[in-house]
Amino acid sequence: MRDDPQTSADLTPAQRNWALAAAVPFLLSLALLGYALAKQTFLAFAIGWPILQLFGYTMTLRIAKGDFSHVLVKGQVMLHVMVLGLLAAVIARAL
Numbered sequence: 349m350r351d352d353p354q355t356s357a358d359l360t361p362a363q364r365n366w367a368l369a370a371a372v373p374f375l376l377s378l379a380l381l382g383y384a385l386a387k388q389t390f391l392a393f394a395i396g397w398p399i400l401q402l403f404g405y406t407m408t409l410r411i412a413k414g415d416f417s418h419v420l421v422k423g424q425v426m427l428h429v430m431v432l433g434l435l436a437a438v439i440a441r442a443l
Contacts (some may be wrong), residue, residue, distance in 0.1 A: 363416040368424060370416070373428035374401050380435075393435075402430060 359367065377398040384394030404424050412418030 359416065366416040366421060369425045369429075370405060370421065371424070373432055374405075376400065376432065377428075379403060397431065404428075 357430045373441070377394075381394045381398060382395070404427075405421075408418070408420040408424045412420050415421070
């Protein structure tokens with residue numbers, strides 16, 4: 349092993365923030381999936397959304413070579429934040 353002070357596992361603060369921002373919609377999609385399975389409603393979206401996130405984040409991180417602060421990853425995160433906003437609007441409209 350090399351004794352470099354900077355390893356590939358070290359993330360900059362910006363990369364840590366974007367990784368956290370990517371994790372929040374993913375965890376919320378898993379919570380929605382659990383709720384949808386329990387209530388047997390909204391299943392198509394609740395099943396598809398985490399799958400789309402897995403493929404989307406995997407491909408953008410592969411293209412960005414693991415850089416969480418890359419423009420493609422930021423776009424992917426913002427896409428899922430917009431989905432959260434649309435989901436909140438649909439739920440608010442239903443109530």
